[in-house]
Amino acid sequence: MGLTSESTGIGVLENKLTIVKSTPVDKVIALAGNPNVGKSTVFNSLTGLNQHTGNWPGKTVTNAQGRYRHKDKNFIMVDIPGTYSLMANSIEEEVARDFVCFGQPDATVVVTDATCLERNLNLVLQTLEITNKVVVCVNLIDEAERKKIKIDYSKLSKHLGVPVIPTNARSNKGLDKLMDAVYDISTKDTASHPIKITYDGIIEEAIEMVKPKIEEIAGEKVNSRWAALKLLDSDDTLLESLNNFLGFNLLDDEELSGLVDMAKKHLVDNGIGEEQLRDRIVTKLVKIAEEICRNVITFENKQYDHIDRKIDKILTSRIFGIPVMLAMLGVIFWITITGANYPSQMLSNFFSWIEERLTDFFAWAGTPEWVHGLLVLGVFRTVAWVVSVMLPPMAIFFPLFTLLEDLGYLPRVAFNLDNFFKKACAHGKQSLTMCMGFGCNAAGVIGCRIIDSPRERLIAVITNNFVPCNGRFPTLIAIITMFFVGNFIGFSQSVFSTLFLTGVILLGIVMTLLVSKLLSKTILKGLPSSFALELPPYRKPQIGRIIVRSIFDRTLFVLGRAVSVAIPAGLVIWIMANIHVEGQSLLSLCAGFLDPFAKLIGLDGYILMAFILGFPANEIVVPIIIMSYMSTTSMMELENLNQLKQLLLDNGWTWVTALCVMLFSLMHWPCSTTCLTIRKETQSWKWTLISILVPTLSGIVICFIVANLARLLALV
């Protein structure tokens, strides 16, 4: 889900990298690494910052920064997106490469996975081509030990020519040594002598033709050998960044561009075209990594990933794969619904007790009626609803979902569902961004960066809102409990609630697929692009960390955001309900205006207005509906869902209204934060507008059909 306090709220809109040094001698450290090697855990352990961690590739999509102090120096650590390569095949790789190359860090730490070192060395070698100020952190050594993978770290360090530090960041093992090594590399001028990567003779000759001239033009600012190689490789995005960094266009120098052409011709004359050059460069790196690993790693147990494969055989099997997935989703919902029941009731009782005391207090203090109305009936009630209805389900759902994430299950979901997405001409990783959407659609939209193809990324962005975020979950649960499972009691009630909720989520997923397909056939025409998804090893979840992280990072943060929106919303609603124009409150005037249209889609004017006023945060839709109704009917106490249901029934709700509210909640415009995030991610108002229109129109159409079908068939 990728929710951090930075990526959940408005913070997501500010990801431009500005590094603030508290003193000029602060050291800037880049933290690089393949996706899913525990980079974020290393980052958190060092800086104490709560970068959310999860066991699936592509968590960090922007550069997060944190600070720590070691010995007498301050360090600013920049967590860059996890990438397999610095050859920039995707936006994340571009971000990562640009920081390592042009962010001028005082040192770069490359975090690698001890259980999968060979694959990780590719990135280490590419980094070493750019800079010699590198520390290699071999993380997850406990996992490796468990799998009986033995690594000779000093030998590895000798091969690479830079310090290699084994760590297990989850248990803080080796982090002191890592900080020592970073300290040494970043403060001392004694340069390390990293491994020299020598390519085929012809390529080396071509590099030599270009390199001296680059040295002459750009001086020490760039690694001339590396820049030469990239010029020969015609890596356009890199050249752009390089030119931005230098402040001038390298190839404007006619002599240099002449030399580059000559060198390229030299390559072509010897049978090395652009494609072959890239092949040979990568092949060389891969072979070196292979060679190094052959020398430093021993697999004492050849079947080291035997258990993972066995689990995969079940979780992604033809017969059980999808049922198990649905069952897991169902169990999570069931625990959430059942578990949230009592705390919700208790909170609600507690708040109404406080409300009574507040009312007494205002009566005693003799304040005017409107002050009590504004503060208690307006603000307090809205906040009380938001807290008592939102908090318990979130506090249960988040840790459970995080658990699945931490285990490494989410990539398996993407694996299971990929074929559906392929048929919709979309990308399999869209299921990962969908999962992020469960937490927060804004985070889901940012997460779409893990999809390389711009077309498929847009599809994922536009359809992300079809997954109900945590702001909409409790609304759905409350309505289901009130209107659809009332005939059942006890255990069977919670089971039916679960089935119903799962059904709603499935509908969201089906809509995602249908709309993706529709977009692919119309405004976003195209074929599915390439797909390569890593299925990382399963890992033992860190229960303690999960609970702390999900409560503090996610639950409280999201709740805080909801409450801060609920306060002004409560004010506005109360004022609207109490300012009268020609004998009618402002609220009922507006609702009256919306009513004819709202009725067409099975809602009423108040409900539709609540959705409109809920634009800043979906959490407040139901409280607004309640307040609106209460302001028009006689006052009553709302202590439990039964009384709430009675209030709704009194205001003309039927099961069709309830169903339409749920459908419209599932399919309407994204909240304001999400809209702004979409604007930022797509850099286009047009796509933002489309992202608003697509779910909204779907909702209107479907609610219209449901409402009128029910009317026609005389079901109500």
Add this chain to the structure above:
Amino acid sequence: MTGEQITLDSLPIGRKAKVKFLTSDGPIRRRMLDLGLVSDTVVEALQKSPSGDPTAYHIRGAVIALRSEEAKKIMVEVN
């Protein structure tokens, strides 16, 4: 079928093969190379997803799922 060259997507589950060459170009080729799919790399087909595609492969110590479209563009020699 020893020594026979086939495309990776037709490699039976549980069998290993050696990469001979890639027939893709552009970004897809780069992706595949980044995964370590250079010539002589040993690849093992682990399992198919519930609907038969994509397929998970063991590549240089990592498990990577590839769609049949990508796997079709990788020529391997069964050993």
